[in-house]
Every structure is written in structure tokens, then in C-alpha cells.
Amino acid sequence: MLAQLFSSSSRLVADLPDAVRLIARLRWLMLAAGGLLLLLCALSGLALPWLLLLQALATLALFNGVLSQRLRQGSPALPLLRLGLLADxxxxxxxxxxxxxxxxxxxxxxxxxxxxAALLSPGLFAWGLSLLSMLAYAALFGWHLPWPLQGSDAAYAFSLHLVGMWLTFALSALLITSFVSWLARQLAAREAALAAARETQLRDEQLLAVGMQAAGAAHSLSTPINTLTLLVEDMLLQHAADQPLREDLQLMQAQLGSCAQALARLKQGIQPQGAAIALFATLAQQLSGWRSLRPDVRLDWQAPAGADPQVRLDAAFWPAFFNLINNAAEAGGGELTVTASLLDGQLQLDIINREGCLSAQQLQRAGLAPLDSDKPAGMGLGVMLSHATLARLGGTLTLDNRAEGGVHACVRLPLPQEE
Structure with missing residues (x-):
């Protein structure tokens, strides 16, 4: 307990240089107030040792300027803080x-x-400064120059003392309020950062668990898919004359091929972004391929007119994008609209379905945890995975309920354009 009491490693402020700069500004304010007070005393006709008082203020001002300069040059903030408080x-x-x-x-x-000192450098220095201030105050009882009275008027001296007490209170309140308010903002910012870090860690742990499950599922599904592919090929050879059955088998073969390609991509992992592509043409091509897998969905694709920009698009974007497309199609009654635009190097995709809505709780935690899914086989992971992927790529995902019904998902992703 005693070691913790005198420890100097548990201060409340992480960004100590900012605190030292704030105290330096408050010191300039106090020096200005001290100079104004000396001017008022001179106008009141008080006979004070002006040169000695001015020398004290000038020395502190010079010392404050040197400390500020050393801080700008990168000197350690803690020694500068302690020297400044001792100088005060x-x-x-x-x-x-x-x-x-x-x-x-x-x-x-x-x-x-x-x-x-207690807030910024707790421990031995704070206790030492407190003891030093008490000793200095006690020494002033015996070592000091007398206060000059005007004609030995006790009532005047008492009224002047009351004014000084008010001034002391005002200055102390100003200093403490300024610093404690700044400290409260720092602590609030730290708490917000910690909360965001906890949410990110929770999301990463969930994604890691999903990734492990996906790896296991990919390993388990490879053999059944290969077996079904071989069976479909044999059935195509055996029923070459049955055209309706042949068409169904060819569709089944295409679907199994898509599953095999998805598993191959999952095993190989996400590859880095490749060559530049035509943005809107590639989006249209990908959505056309998605339409062939979801013929039951009516998709309205809208791209801006004009030149198609050449961009580099990370391959991790596509799974996140199609997660949102699939969710919108299944929650929106088989009808959705996808609109794309590019503004100031940022891709914006608006995915709108016209049925259903999200609860306030779902909107609040969208992307931070699996959403409650109303789909019969839904796990509620699509939005979370899309949110995490887009965040890693520097983008954002927002969800809003539309006033006329349905849900609006807005994706924003920075895309540096190629020359």
C-alpha cells in the first residue's frame, strides 16, 4: 500500500505534454493577472517594493518561456512539469x-x-511539493516585509484583505475549473477509446470463431461436393436423351461448381487487390452473375452515367458486398435496388429493400454482434462480417429504416483512382 501511495506511474492523464502546455498557458494568464494587480496597487498609492515584485514575475515569465520552448523541442514532459510547479x-x-x-x-x-502535482505526478513529488508549500507558508509568518498601511487605517487594511481574499478565490476557481474541465474531457475521451477497443476486440473474437468454423466447414464439404459433381456428370451421360432432366442436371452442375469455387477461395484466403478495373462495369458484371444464382430475386441496378473510373478494388470487398445483397434480397421479399456513385474518390453503394424493418436494438448493435435473424436458416452473421470487412478496408456501413418501409444499407469505401 505504501509503495502504491508513493508511486509516480499511475497518473490520470496519458497525454502529459498536452497537460504541460495547458498549465503553461494558465501560468501566462496568472502572470498577466499579477501584473494587473500590481498596476492597481500602484494606482491605489501603496508603497510596495516594486522592483523585487517585478523581478519575481519576470523571472517566472522567463522560466515559463524556456519550459515551453524545451517542450516544443521534444524534451520529456514530466521533468518540465515538475520544474514548472516548483517555479510557481x-x-x-x-x-x-x-x-x-x-x-x-x-x-x-x-x-x-x-x-x-497530485493529478499529473502522484507519488513522492506530489507529497514533497505539498510539504514544501506548507513549510514556505509557515516561514512567511516570520520572514516577510510588512504590508504598507495607509495612515495606519485598520478598517482600510481589513477591506483590502477582503478584496484580496475574493481575488484569491476567483483566481483559484479559474485555475481549478479550467484544468479539471480539461481533465474530465481527457478521461471521457479515454473511456470512449477503451469502449471502442473492447467492441473491436469482441468483434475480432467473434470473427475468429466464425473463421475457424468456416475452415472446418470447408474441409468437411469438399468431399460431398466432389462426390455430387461426379454423380451429376454420370447422370448427364446416362440421361443424354431426356432434355428436361438434362437441363436440371446442368443447373445442378453449375450450382455445384459455384460451391466448389467458393470453397477454393475460402481455402486459399483473400488475395491482395489486383490490377485496376472499370468500377461500374465490374459491379454490373458481378451482379449479373449473382442474378443467375438468384433468379427468384428482382434486382434493379442503377449506375451513374459518364466515364467509368479505373480503380483497384480489394478482393475482400466482394464477400462483404454479396452478404448485404443476400440479406436484402431475403428480407425484402425478393426485390431490391442497388445504386452506385463515386464522389471525391469514395464509392457509395445504396442497397434498398422495400419490406421489413430493423428494431432499434438491431440498429444500435449492427455490425458489433450477430444480428437476430428472421430467416429460417439465418445465423445473423452477414451484417457483422460485412461491417468488419469494410472497416478493415477503411470504409463504413450504416443501416436505416426507410419511412416508406424497408431497410437502407449504405456502404462508403475510399477508392484511389488510377491515372
């Missing part, structure tokens, strides 16, 4: 010693440096 403590002690000592109401300004 010494400069404040010097100013108070020249203006009444412990009776000066500005003594409460010892608290902000101690707070910053």
Missing part, C-alpha cells in the same frame, strides 16, 4: 514575502500547484 511555488513565496507574508490573502494560491 518559489515565485509565489517570493511575492508574498515582499507584500505582507502570511497575512497576504493570496496565500491560497499555493493550492493549485499542489492539485496539479
Amino acid at each position: 511555488l518559489l515565485a509565489l513565496t517570493e511575492c508574498m514575502a515582499f507584500s505582507g507574508g502570511a497575512a497576504n490573502p493570496l496565500a491560497s494560491l499555493y493550492l493549485p500547484p499542489v492539485l496539479f
Whole structure:
């Protein structure tokens, strides 16, 4: 417990240089406030050791400038933070010693440096700075220049002390509010990043489990598909004269071929993107092939007019795209619309089906976990897999319910164009 108490490795702020820069800006603000206060005291006719006070403020300003310059040059932030807080403590002690000592109401300004040390450098340094501030405050009871009274007027001195107390409170509130607000934003950003990392890790674990199951399924299905392919070929030879049966067998052979190709791609893994392709023509060709496998679905394909851009499209995009197409076709009553456009190097695909809708819970967690599927054999993995693939390629997937019915899936994917 004692070792944890004095440890300096558990500070709340991960980005310490930003904190040091913020404290440097607050220090400039305090120096400006100190200069304004000296000007008001001079206009009030107080006889203070102006040169000594100005020297203390000027020294702190010079030290703050040097610290800021060293931070910009890449020096470690933690030593600069500690040196700056020590300089704040010494400069404040010097100013108070020249203006009444412990009776000066500005003594409460010892608290902000101690707070910053406790938050940013907890452990031995924070405890040491706190002890040093207490010793400096105690020393001011005996070592200080007297506060100049105007005609030994006690009422005037008391009213001036009350004004100083208010000023001390205002400055302390400004410093603490500014820094703690910044710290709260940093902690909120860290929590959001941790939550996103946890969601990504959960999704990756689910994808790993799906990949392992897919590898096992590919190994198990290879033999039955090869056997069925051979049987279909034998039946084609045996029933060459039966034209209706022959057509059915040829369709079966094509479907088995598609299954064999899918398993081959699964075994070989996703290959890197190849040569440049004509974007919209390739999309139309792929959708035409998909139509032959899903003759029961009415697909409305809309591509923009004009030149067809040459792009490099990662092969991993196609499984994600067809997952969404299949989901839309099965959830939308066999009718869907696919619209493509390219704007500022970003491909946008709008996949719309005109029936059904997603619940608020499904929309909230779409892509982060398997969706509840209403299809008889649906596992709810299609959207999750598509979301993960598109995220890896730098794209996004959003799902929205249409006011007139149905679901709108929007895919955005950055695609650098070829010259």
C-alpha cells in the first residue's frame, strides 16, 4: 500500500505534454493577472517594493518561456512539469514575502500547484511539493516585509484583505475549473477509446470463431461436393436423351461448381487487390452473375452515367458486398435496388429493400454482434462480417429504416483512382 501511495506511474492523464502546455498557458494568464494587480496597487498609492515584485514575475515569465520552448523541442514532459510547479511555488513565496507574508490573502494560491502535482505526478513529488508549500507558508509568518498601511487605517487594511481574499478565490476557481474541465474531457475521451477497443476486440473474437468454423466447414464439404459433381456428370451421360432432366442436371452442375469455387477461395484466403478495373462495369458484371444464382430475386441496378473510373478494388470487398445483397434480397421479399456513385474518390453503394424493418436494438448493435435473424436458416452473421470487412478496408456501413418501409444499407469505401 505504501509503495502504491508513493508511486509516480499511475497518473490520470496519458497525454502529459498536452497537460504541460495547458498549465503553461494558465501560468501566462496568472502572470498577466499579477501584473494587473500590481498596476492597481500602484494606482491605489501603496508603497510596495516594486522592483523585487517585478523581478519575481519576470523571472517566472522567463522560466515559463524556456519550459515551453524545451517542450516544443521534444524534451520529456514530466521533468518540465515538475520544474514548472516548483517555479510557481518559489515565485509565489517570493511575492508574498515582499507584500505582507502570511497575512497576504493570496496565500491560497499555493493550492493549485499542489492539485496539479497530485493529478499529473502522484507519488513522492506530489507529497514533497505539498510539504514544501506548507513549510514556505509557515516561514512567511516570520520572514516577510510588512504590508504598507495607509495612515495606519485598520478598517482600510481589513477591506483590502477582503478584496484580496475574493481575488484569491476567483483566481483559484479559474485555475481549478479550467484544468479539471480539461481533465474530465481527457478521461471521457479515454473511456470512449477503451469502449471502442473492447467492441473491436469482441468483434475480432467473434470473427475468429466464425473463421475457424468456416475452415472446418470447408474441409468437411469438399468431399460431398466432389462426390455430387461426379454423380451429376454420370447422370448427364446416362440421361443424354431426356432434355428436361438434362437441363436440371446442368443447373445442378453449375450450382455445384459455384460451391466448389467458393470453397477454393475460402481455402486459399483473400488475395491482395489486383490490377485496376472499370468500377461500374465490374459491379454490373458481378451482379449479373449473382442474378443467375438468384433468379427468384428482382434486382434493379442503377449506375451513374459518364466515364467509368479505373480503380483497384480489394478482393475482400466482394464477400462483404454479396452478404448485404443476400440479406436484402431475403428480407425484402425478393426485390431490391442497388445504386452506385463515386464522389471525391469514395464509392457509395445504396442497397434498398422495400419490406421489413430493423428494431432499434438491431440498429444500435449492427455490425458489433450477430444480428437476430428472421430467416429460417439465418445465423445473423452477414451484417457483422460485412461491417468488419469494410472497416478493415477503411470504409463504413450504416443501416436505416426507410419511412416508406424497408431497410437502407449504405456502404462508403475510399477508392484511389488510377491515372
